[in-house]
Amino acid sequence: MSALLVTPAPTRPALRLGPVTPETYRAFLAARSTGPGGPSFLQLPSWAAVKDGWSHQLIGWGPESGELTGVALVLLRAFPGTRKYFAYLPEGPVADWADPDLDGWLDPLLRHLRAAGVFAVRMGPGPDYRRWSATTLKAHTGPGRRLSDVLASEVDPLGSAVAERLRARGWKRCGGESDDGADAQPRFVYQVPLAGRSSDDLWSGLNQEWRRNIRKARKSGVEVVLGSAADLPEFFRLLRITEERDGFRLGRSLAYYERQYAVLNAEYPGRMKLYLARHEGEVLAAHTMITVGRRVWYQTGASADHRREVRPSNALQWRMMLDAHAVGADVYDMRGVPSTLDPDDRAHGLLRWKLGTGGRVVETLGEWEIPLQGTTNHTLYRAFQAYLARR
Numbered sequence: 145m146s147a148l149l150v151t152p153a154p155t156r157p158a159l160r161l162g163p164v165t166p167e168t169y170r171a172f173l174a175a176r177s178t179g180p181g182g183p184s185f186l187q188l189p190s191w192a193a194v195k196d197g198w199s200h201q202l203i204g205w206g207p208e209s210g211e212l213t214g215v216a217l218v219l220l221r222a223f224p225g226t227r228k229y230f231a232y233l234p235e236g237p238v239a240d241w242a243d244p245d246l247d248g249w250l251d252p253l254l255r256h257l258r259a260a261g262v263f264a265v266r267m268g269p270g271p272d273y274r275r276w277s278a279t280t281l282k283a284h285t286g287p288g289r290r291l292s293d294v295l296a297s298e299v300d301p302l303g304s305a306v307a308e309r310l311r312a313r314g315w316k317r318c319g320g321e322s323d324d325g326a327d328a329q330p331r332f333v334y335q336v337p338l339a340g341r342s343s344d345d346l347w348s349g350l351n352q353e354w355r356r357n358i359r360k361a362r363k364s365g366v367e368v369v370l371g372s373a374a375d376l377p378e379f380f381r382l383l384r385i386t387e388e389r390d391g392f393r394l395g396r397s398l399a400y401y402e403r404q405y406a407v408l409n410a411e412y413p414g415r416m417k418l419y420l421a422r423h424e425g426e427v428l429a430a431h432t433m434i435t436v437g438r439r440v441w442y443q444t445g446a447s448a449d450h451r452r453e454v455r456p457s458n459a460l461q462w463r464m465m466l467d468a469h470a471v472g473a474d475v476y477d478m479r480g481v482p483s484t485l486d487p488d489d490r491a492h493g494l495l496r497w498k499l500g501t502g503g504r505v506v507e508t509l510g511e512w513e514i515p516l517q518g519t520t521n522h523t524l525y526r527a528f529q530a531y532l533a534r535r
Contacts, residue, residue, distance in 0.1 A: 157207040161252045164204035164215065170411075172204065172215050173238065177437020181270065184235035185434045185441060186329065187217045190411040191234075194404045195219055198232075203256065205249050214239030214249055216267075223263065228524055231257050233267040234329055241271050241306050247313070254516060263521040264528060266318065266513045268329055269310070271303040274507040278499045281485065285492075289485040291332065291505065303509055315512040326532075327511040330480025334495075336465060336503035339474040343466060349502030354458060361459035364423065368463040371418035371430065376401050379418060379430040382446035389449060391490070401432075401444075408434065416443075419464055421456035429456035433464050440468035441477045461501070481505055 164172075166189045173183045185191065192200035198219040206212040216237035220229040239249060257265060274296035284294045307317075319326030338346070347355065371379070380398040387393050408416040414435070421429040429447035433440060442464060447457050461478075468476045478498050482491035495505075515525035 157209075159205055159249065159252055160208050161205035161249070161256055162203065164202050164212070166202060168212070169202045169204065169215050169217075172212050174437070176238065177439070182437045182439050183238045184439075185408070185415075185436050186234035186268075187215075187236040187238050188408070188411065188436065189217065190407045190415075192217060192219065193407040194400070196400070196403070197221070199229075201260070203253065205252065213243075216253065218257065220260075220262070223524055223528065226524070228261050228263045228521070230528060231262040231265045232328070233265070235268040235270070237267065238270070241269060242302055246306075246309055250313075254514075258516040258518075258521075262516060263518075263524040264513060264515045266328075266511055268327075268511045269306055269509045271306050271509055272300045272506050273303040273307065273509050274299050276505045278502050278504060281495075281505060282499060285485045285487055285496075287486055287488065291483045291485065291507070294485070296507075297504070307509055310512055313514075315514045317509075318511045318513055329508075329511065331508055331510040332481050332483055333506050333508065334478040334481045334498040334501075334503055335506050336476040336478065336501050337474070338465075338469050338476055341469070343469060346465060346469060350462075351500045351502065354462075354500040357455040357458040358462050360453075361421075361455040364454040366428075366454050366456050366459045367422045368459050369420050369422065371420045373402065373405055375418055375420060375427075375430070376405060378420075378427050379432070379446055382427070382430050382448055383444065385449055386446045394444075405432075419460050421460045423451060423454050423456060426451075428452075428454070429460055431457070431460045431464060433468070435468070435471065435473070438472060438474045439477065440464075440471075440473040440475070441479060443479060465501070476503075478503070 169189055173188070176182055189202055192198070198221050200220060201218045202215070203218060204212045204215045206214070214237055216233050219232045219234065221232070222229055237253070243249070254265065275298040276291065276294060277297045280294065280297050281291075336346075336349075341349075350358075377398060380401060383394070405416050405418070417433045419431050419433065420427050428451055429445070431445040432443045434443050442461065445457060445460075465476050478501070481495045481498055482489075484492050484495070486492055487496070515522045
């Protein structure tokens with residue numbers, strides 16, 4: 145009787161995972177900052193210095209005998225009265241989400257964090273989920289309508305696959321499947337593609353209202369200039385006016401923006417810029433922009449209540465878009481937009497304004513959470529959720 149031949153299962157290469165130096169971490173990001181899917185500014189080592197009240201770790205992983213294949217900036221917030229931490233990986237980790245062996249690096253990462261005293265983890269996986277063109281959304285604006293009511297122009301198969309894999313492993317999407325969710329970072333963002341387009345293409349992509357407003361700003365004598373750290377107090381003053389007018393509150397201080405400007409530019413000169421729109425010697429609007437590789441973000445905008453008819457914000461955005469194009473950016477990301485398509489909803493005004501640039505709304509995978517193993521960790525996680533619900 146012949147012996148049964150059994151083919152041995154392939155062995156997984158040994159993984160090394162642990163702290164890495166800022167220099168090693170930055171080198172990894174730099175090698176992957178060449179396209180629209182490159183790392184977010186929220187995963188930069190310098191971002192840890194922006195977040196007051198959080199400690200952090202820079203973690204990297206890869207095969208024992210090879211180069212790194214993934215990294216993560218992990219922000220750690222202590223649970224009051226304990227030595228346990230909530231771990232937050234904003235718009236990270238920076239990893240190959242198409243890797244079929246997702247567990248091969250994600251499980252060791254969770255074990256590492258649990259050993260460091262982490263009771264729960266929140267992360268923002270990189271792949272997109274769905275996209276809607278500006279043309280599609282303009283055609284479907286109406287009473288009571290939301291983004292989820294409109295068939296997407298594109299569905300990213302990788303995003304869908306990653307979402308299913310995370311659900312199967314016990315991760316839960318923050319806020320469930322509701323459009324607005326409970327994410328710290330915007331689930332829906334607005335992007336203007338720049339790659340392969342000329343400045344004339346960008347101009348023709350604007351709608352008539354945007355082109356008219358930019359011409360009006362130019363004719364009225366609005367001047368757009370780069371500001372400096374010395375102009376941040378004026379930016380912050382305008383931001384408080386904007387918050388009051390538009391009914392929101394970011395809850396950030398002037399010191400926050402001064403720290404952000406200082407640490408991002410110390411890491412890479414010109415990474416964060418402040419643009420000012422002046423008219424008759426007065427600053428009427430101020431916007432911040434962040435660049436990482438070939439991705440550019442419009443981060444925060446502020447404007448005065450008066451002389452809005454000279455359209456300083458349109459002039460600012462057009463200049464910033466052109467500057468992003470000039471440095472070879474693949475995408476100009478205008479950050480968050482609301483999910484409402486109801487023109488009577490006050491929040492819809494922001495989406496309508498951004499739609500005029502002719503870009504697209506992108507639904508990210510959003511943020512996902514999981515409590516780590518252990519009764520104490522699960523108890524702390526429930527208490528943490530209750531705390532967030534009361535805020």
